Each structure stands twice: as structure tokens, then as C-alpha cells.
Amino acid sequence: MKILLVGEYSRLHNSLQEGLRQLGHEVTLIATGDFFKNYPADIKLERTFDQGISKKLKVGLYTFFGIDLTALSIKRQFFQHQEKLKDFDVVQLINESPFATTPNVEQTIISFLKQHNRKLFLLSCGTDHLSVSYALSDALPYSILQGYKNGTVSKERYKYILKYTWPEYKKLHEFVFTNVEGIIASDMDYHLPLAGHPKYYGLIPNPVNLTKLPYLEMPSEGPIVIFLGINRNNYHFKGIRYFEEALELLQKKHSEAIEIKVVENVPYAEYIETYNRAHIVLDQVYSYDQGYNALEAMAKGKVVFTGAETEFYDFYNLQDQVAVNAVPDALKIAEALSDLIENRSKIKTISKNARAFVEKHHDYIEVAKQYLRVWNGEEH
Missing domain, CATH: 3.40.50.2000 (Glycogen Phosphorylase B;)
Structure with a gap:
């Protein structure tokens, strides 16, 4: 089987790739390395405009014109490799935002992957619209948003999580859920919000290369x-x-x-x-x-x-x-x-x-x- 793994947050996809290759499958991993963690990938997309003077330029353009230079750079790099990203039997996204860019860029990339490959799956791993909405509810005694909910930590500290409740991220969530064949959770924290969803295929434990x-x-x-x-x-x-x-x-x-x-x-x-x-x-x-x-x-x-x-x-x-x-x-x-x-x-x-x-x-x-x-x- 020919498999494309999209995104990496924790070495999960690296270990899954190693397991699949041991079983004789052809597996490609495309990812950005997840900031300072610098996880390996077969196709590595470099995050640009994230430090120094270039970051100030990026912030200014985004503030005044809504232009995200990093997202545009990731998009450009992705499509430079587009011929290598076609004709896979299975494509799996590690998250609704596998490259941590803007919702419109993520949607453009995911649309391409859907169009040019046979099956598209979503791995619920890392914060997304559904898990953040669940964390904001009172379904569990505590959650990753506990400091925000009880007022002990400023809202500003949670902006990178709360953004998943914004309309553009909700739209991305709905787009991804409509277009994937199925959704898999990586652990209990993502299983609980998905339980009962018709496209939820269940929890598969994180793969660890012992x-x-x-x-x-x-x-x-x-x-x-x-x-x-x-x-x-x-x-x-x-x-x-x-x-x-x-x-x-x-x-x-x-x-x-x-x-x-x-x-x-x-x-x-x-x-x-x-x-x-x-x-x-x-x-x-x-x-x-x-x-x-x-x-x-x-x-x-x-x-x-x-x-x-x-x-x-x-x-x-x-x-x-x-x-x-x-x-x-x-x-x-x-x-x-x-x-x-x-x-x-x-x-x-x-x-x-x-x-x-x-x-x-x-x-x-x-x-x-x-x-x-x-x-x-x-x-x-």
C-alpha cells in the first residue's frame, strides 16, 4: 500500500511510518518539524518569517492586511512538491491543521490531497475545534483550559487554543469532517469528544518504536x-x-x-x-x-x-x-x-x-x- 502521512506533532507519524515500512508498505511523511522540536520528515517544509526582523514584518503585514507570510511560504513549498503528493492509497492528516498555518491555506492543501488521492483520513491528535469546544464545556472535572475557565490565567495566554473556536476554524473543521472517510483518536483526550460521531472509527493507541x-x-x-x-x-x-x-x-x-x-x-x-x-x-x-x-x-x-x-x-x-x-x-x-x-x-x-x-x-x-x-x- 502507498501511504502519505501529513504533519507531525510528537513523533507519532514517524513511529507509524517505521511500523508500516516494517510491514512492507511505501510510506512518505510530509511535515514542518513542529517548530523547535525539529522532527524529521521525508518532505520537510521550512517555517519562515518566525524570528527576528522577518517576524516583525510578518506581524505588521498580518495586522494591517491579514497576510500571513509563513502560511503563504508553506503553501508555496507544498505545491512545489505536488507531483510527489498524488496517487496514494491512503492519506492521513495528523490534525485539522496539519501544518499549523491559516485555515484557508490548510483547506487549499487538504482539497488538493482529497482530489488527487484515494482515501483521506483524519487523526485527532492535538487541539482542534471539537476538542477545544469540549474542553470549554463542563463535561469533565478539568481540562487544558482550566486556567482560562477559572480566571487564574489571562485569556491572552490561551489565544493559540481559543482560536479553534473562531468561525474560520469552525469552517475548516466542518470542511475536513465532510471530506474525510473516517476519524481516528490517538488517546482518551481526543476519544472523549468524538465518541458517538458517525465518522469516528475509534481510538488507536500511539505507536512507539521500542x-x-x-x-x-x-x-x-x-x-x-x-x-x-x-x-x-x-x-x-x-x-x-x-x-x-x-x-x-x-x-x-x-x-x-x-x-x-x-x-x-x-x-x-x-x-x-x-x-x-x-x-x-x-x-x-x-x-x-x-x-x-x-x-x-x-x-x-x-x-x-x-x-x-x-x-x-x-x-x-x-x-x-x-x-x-x-x-x-x-x-x-x-x-x-x-x-x-x-x-x-x-x-x-x-x-x-x-x-x-x-x-x-x-x-x-x-x-x-x-x-x-x-x-x-x-x-x-
């Missing part, structure tokens, strides 16, 4: 290393302040027993290596399931503080603890960290459970097979 992520035995002696990676762009959406506050509380109680490592806005290749020494990885608070970074850390045997709510355990029918559910409460996070420090054997137990869970449910080749069944119409 050959690139060996299990790391953690030292049983010495300080317990706690790692926190911060991306300023999603600082408020992930509830990072709760981790920072919890670490301050922990320092007062266990300063001699711990070592804290904090990094900020580093490329993916550097990030994935930086936490190798860590026993514990602090990932995110406002989620109900694990994102991709959490799963990769779990594969390496880290104890990850992330989304691990009841809905997640029920979906996978889990009996053993595979991660620590991080809730929006610094004191509770600090207490959970203290419990691990004072009962070090728990770290080893959760570490092994985490690796076993990823091996069972997220193996990149087995997950690739699930995608193939859905794309071929064998599962709905």
Missing part, C-alpha cells in the same frame, strides 16, 4: 532524579505550574534525597536523551491519558506523572499501576512524589509496569496493523 527506546535500569542507590521538561508554548495548557510548586514543597522535605533537572524548549533529539538519568518524569496535569512524550518515557522505564485517570485504566482494563495520575493540586503531587521517595521499591515496580504496558499496547508494528485494518475498512 527498538529506539531501550529499558533503562534505574540505580537503586543515590539521589532520586526528577525531570521536568518545559515548553513555554503549552506551559498553561499542561499545568506545569503545579509541578513547579510541588517541587518547591518537595525541596523543603527531601532536598538531600533528590536531584531536580529542568530543561526548557529543547529539540526533540536532545530532550529524549536529557532525561535518561531520571527516575521520575513530570509530564502534564490536564490530561486523562498519556501523550507521546509520556509514553516514550514510560518505555524507558520512567515513573511518569501524567494523565492516568479512571477512564484510561478502564479502557485498557489495567490492574497494575503504570503511571502516576497528576491532578491540578500541587500538594497532592508533592505527596505522591514523597511517597515514591520514601518507598523506593514502588519506583521499580511502576517502572517495570510502565515498560510492560507500552510493549503490550503501543508496539509500533502492532499499532500499524490496527491502522491498516481501519484504512482497509475492516474495522469501524
Whole structure:
């Protein structure tokens, strides 16, 4: 089968590509690399006008004339490769806005892909109109928009998420849902808003290439290393302040027993290596399931503080603890960290459970097979 994967936010499409190729399929990935993360792609579209004087020019043109130079550059680069982007059996978008440009450019690109290829699918992965609308509702106890909803964080901090509720993004959402054959969710946070939709094909777990992520035995002696990676762009959406506050509380109680490592806005290749020494990885608070970074850390045997709510355990029918559910409460996070420090054997137990869970449910080749069944119409 000839497959085109469009966009990359987390290495999900890279791992899926690797799994599909292992199964003998021809797979092309086109993406921008997702800003500073710089994920690889077969066809790499470069984001321009995003820094320095050129960014000021871009902002000025957009403010006064509504012209987005970065979006126009992405569009131009895309169509320079148009002959390579035709005649695929399956095209999968990683999001309604796979290139993070303007809705009209995204719609133009998606229209081309729909016209020149056989099947078009959407992966619900990352914020979009439906997930943001769901987060704004009171369907769940907390969401990525919690700070906005309770007034503790300014609306300005959420503009890059709230934009998905704007009319032009709603129009893009409706266009994509009309034109795709089916929609797949990457985890519980995107499954819940889609449940019951007639085009929803269900949740397929994130594919993780375990050959690139060996299990790391953690030292049983010495300080317990706690790692926190911060991306300023999603600082408020992930509830990072709760981790920072919890670490301050922990320092007062266990300063001699711990070592804290904090990094900020580093490329993916550097990030994935930086936490190798860590026993514990602090990932995110406002989620109900694990994102991709959490799963990769779990594969390496880290104890990850992330989304691990009841809905997640029920979906996978889990009996053993595979991660620590991080809730929006610094004191509770600090207490959970203290419990691990004072009962070090728990770290080893959760570490092994985490690796076993990823091996069972997220193996990149087995997950690739699930995608193939859905794309071929064998599962709905």
C-alpha cells in the first residue's frame, strides 16, 4: 500500500511510518518539524518569517492586511512538491491543521490531497475545534483550559487554543469532517469528544518504536532524579505550574534525597536523551491519558506523572499501576512524589509496569496493523 502521512506533532507519524515500512508498505511523511522540536520528515517544509526582523514584518503585514507570510511560504513549498503528493492509497492528516498555518491555506492543501488521492483520513491528535469546544464545556472535572475557565490565567495566554473556536476554524473543521472517510483518536483526550460521531472509527493507541527506546535500569542507590521538561508554548495548557510548586514543597522535605533537572524548549533529539538519568518524569496535569512524550518515557522505564485517570485504566482494563495520575493540586503531587521517595521499591515496580504496558499496547508494528485494518475498512 502507498501511504502519505501529513504533519507531525510528537513523533507519532514517524513511529507509524517505521511500523508500516516494517510491514512492507511505501510510506512518505510530509511535515514542518513542529517548530523547535525539529522532527524529521521525508518532505520537510521550512517555517519562515518566525524570528527576528522577518517576524516583525510578518506581524505588521498580518495586522494591517491579514497576510500571513509563513502560511503563504508553506503553501508555496507544498505545491512545489505536488507531483510527489498524488496517487496514494491512503492519506492521513495528523490534525485539522496539519501544518499549523491559516485555515484557508490548510483547506487549499487538504482539497488538493482529497482530489488527487484515494482515501483521506483524519487523526485527532492535538487541539482542534471539537476538542477545544469540549474542553470549554463542563463535561469533565478539568481540562487544558482550566486556567482560562477559572480566571487564574489571562485569556491572552490561551489565544493559540481559543482560536479553534473562531468561525474560520469552525469552517475548516466542518470542511475536513465532510471530506474525510473516517476519524481516528490517538488517546482518551481526543476519544472523549468524538465518541458517538458517525465518522469516528475509534481510538488507536500511539505507536512507539521500542527498538529506539531501550529499558533503562534505574540505580537503586543515590539521589532520586526528577525531570521536568518545559515548553513555554503549552506551559498553561499542561499545568506545569503545579509541578513547579510541588517541587518547591518537595525541596523543603527531601532536598538531600533528590536531584531536580529542568530543561526548557529543547529539540526533540536532545530532550529524549536529557532525561535518561531520571527516575521520575513530570509530564502534564490536564490530561486523562498519556501523550507521546509520556509514553516514550514510560518505555524507558520512567515513573511518569501524567494523565492516568479512571477512564484510561478502564479502557485498557489495567490492574497494575503504570503511571502516576497528576491532578491540578500541587500538594497532592508533592505527596505522591514523597511517597515514591520514601518507598523506593514502588519506583521499580511502576517502572517495570510502565515498560510492560507500552510493549503490550503501543508496539509500533502492532499499532500499524490496527491502522491498516481501519484504512482497509475492516474495522469501524
